Amino acid sequence: MHRQASGMGGSSTQGICDGFVQAVGNTPLIRLRALSALTGCEILGKAEFMNPGGSVKDRAALGILLEAEAAGVLRPGGTVVEGTAGNTGIGLAHLCNARGYRCLIVIPDTQSAEKIGLLRSLGAEVRTVPAVPYSDPNNYVRLSGQIAADLPGAVWANQFDNLANRRAHYSSTGPEIWRQCQGRLDAWVAATGTGGTYAGVALYLKEQDPRVRCVLADPHGSALHSWASGDGLHAEGNSITEGIGNSRVTANLEGAPIDDAVRIPDQAALDTIYGLLWQEGLFMGGSVGINVAAAVETARRLGPGHRIVTVLCDGGDRYRSRLYDQAWLAGRGLHQPEAAPLAPADAASR
Numbered sequence: 137m138h139r140q141a142s143g144m145g146g147s148s149t150q151g152i153c154d155g156f157v158q159a160v161g162n163t164p165l166i167r168l169r170a171l172s173a174l175t176g177c178e179i180l181g182k183a184e185f186m187n188p189g190g191s192v193k194d195r196a197a198l199g200i201l202l203e204a205e206a207a208g209v210l211r212p213g214g215t216v217v218e219g220t221a222g223n224t225g226i227g228l229a230h231l232c233n234a235r236g237y238r239c240l241i242v243i244p245d246t247q248s249a250e251k252i253g254l255l256r257s258l259g260a261e262v263r264t265v266p267a268v269p270y271s272d273p274n275n276y277v278r279l280s281g282q283i284a285a286d287l288p289g290a291v292w293a294n295q296f297d298n299l300a301n302r303r304a305h306y307s308s309t310g311p312e313i314w315r316q317c318q319g320r321l322d323a324w325v326a327a328t329g330t331g332g333t334y335a336g337v338a339l340y341l342k343e344q345d346p347r348v349r350c351v352l353a354d355p356h357g358s359a360l361h362s363w364a365s366g367d368g369l370h371a372e373g374n375s376i377t378e379g380i381g382n383s384r385v386t387a388n389l390e391g392a393p394i395d396d397a398v399r400i401p402d403q404a405a406l407d408t409i410y411g412l413l414w415q416e417g418l419f420m421g422g423s424v425g426i427n428v429a430a431a432v433e434t435a436r437r438l439g440p441g442h443r444i445v446t447v448l449c450d451g452g453d454r455y456r457s458r459l460y461d462q463a464w465l466a467g468r469g470l471h472q473p474e475a476a477p478l479a480p481a482d483a484a485s486r
Contacts, residue, residue: 156234159188160198161308165316166448170415171432176440179431180321181448182313185420189227191450192309196332197227199304200293201235210291212236218293219243219280221329221379222251223450228293229258240290242280247378250454270383296330297387305336313337313445314344322442325398325431327353327380327423328360331389333447342393349395349438353430353446356401359383364397376402376458376468377422379449396437398430403470405429409452409459410473419452422459 153159165180172179184192204210215238216228225241232239239260243252244267255262263283265276272278277296284292295301313321324341328334338350354361356373358381363369375381382389405425412418412428424447431446438444458464462472 156188156230157198160194161187162312163187165313165445166416166418168412168416168428170411171428171435175432175435177435177438178443179428179435180317180443180445181418181424181428182309182445183448185448185451187227189223189230190454191223191227192333192447193223193450194227194230195304195308196295196301196330197224197231197293199307200295200298200300201228201231201237203300203303204291204293205235210237211289213289214238215240215284215287215290216293217242217280217284217287217290218295219275219277220295222247222255222454223379224293224295224330225255225260225262226251226258229255229260233259240280240283240287242276242283244276248455248458250457251378254454295332295388299387301330301332302336302339302388302392305333306340307336309333310337310340314341317443317445319344320443321348321445322438323349323351323431323434323444325351325353325427325434325444325446327355327426327430328389329380329382331382331386331392333449335389335392338393349434350393351396351398351430351434352394353398353400353426355381355405355426356399357381360385360389361397361399364394376470377405377426378455380423380426396434398433400426400429400433402468406459406465406470407473408432413452418448420448421450421452421455423449 163183163186166183168179187194216232217240218228219242229239241255241260242263245264246267268275281292284290326334341348352364355375355377357371357375359369359371360382408429409420409425412420427446431444434444465472
């Protein structure tokens with residue numbers, strides 16, 4: 137299937153994309169049939185795993201690079217440096233190959249072996265570091281900024297506080313969702329790490345219709361649920377989920393509309409991604425479990441008859457050794473679901 141690219145990377149002709157850049161964007165919305173039948177709401181997932189780099193982070197990576205090029209700070213042969221939990225780095229590595237830059241990634245050693253290995257396969261220089269809080273100067277984000285400052289010809293992508301991130305979603309993801317829904321949706325639900333996806337889409341949708349409810353989803357171990365609920369920045373518990381949640385309010389998240397917040401336990405997220413696999417044929421990553429479970433809870437809070445959009449961030453292949461491994465889950469006090477928890481989608485649609 138050929139897809140025209142979003143406005144971020146330029147126009148395409150007759151559905152033919154001119155390279156990787158133009159293939160970013162214009163992902164479909166997928167109706168999650170079993171969950172829609174279960175809740176009485178229409179639950180739609182933005183299929184961001186269909187971006188050419190395999191995740192929603194392709195959009196942020198492209199937006200950051202395009203703005204750096206336009207500002208003249210990123211020049212041919214330069215180096216892009218970033219601290220990332222994986223997916224933004226993967227998007228940057230693809231784009232650096234396509235546009236003639238070197239890529240240097242700093243990543244916590246707690247991230248999946250699949251993502252770290254993929255970054256190296258893509259040709260990025262990868263430096264794994266211990267996972268420490270953002271307040272620590274050895275935090276992976278802080279280290280990446282220092283490396284970029286010390287390296288001639290380097291640019292720090294700074295996805296957490298570089299507003300090019302949320303502008304990419306404001307200019308592409310938000311308008312796509314609005315157009316695909318023909319201006320009729322009741323809620324936007326998404327987890328956030330950098331804040332770019334959630335904030336960019338929320339800001340755009342609120343401009344189109346202030347009645348659209350914007351709901352922040354969050355795992356345990358993150359402070360954003362308590363902050364969004366007006367209780368200040370404090371975290372409870374922990375989570376196996378990678379790349380979402382935060383202990384601080386980033387520049388990308390600051391000022392974004394938040395009408396409600398939902399906290400999702402790891403086991404509920406696991407049950408959800410296994411249900412998506414068994415009932416919808418969708419092999420998804422852990423943050424998708426947080427997003428979709430929060431969309432289901434939002435449906436419960438709103439009641440039947442509403443349309444809710446969330447994001448299917450990435451596929452499950454990057455997490456096979458963790459989320460889809462029974463022994464790994466058991467070692468963290470979680471159980472691998474053994475039977476589909478949802479009514480069969482085909483039966484639900486009849």
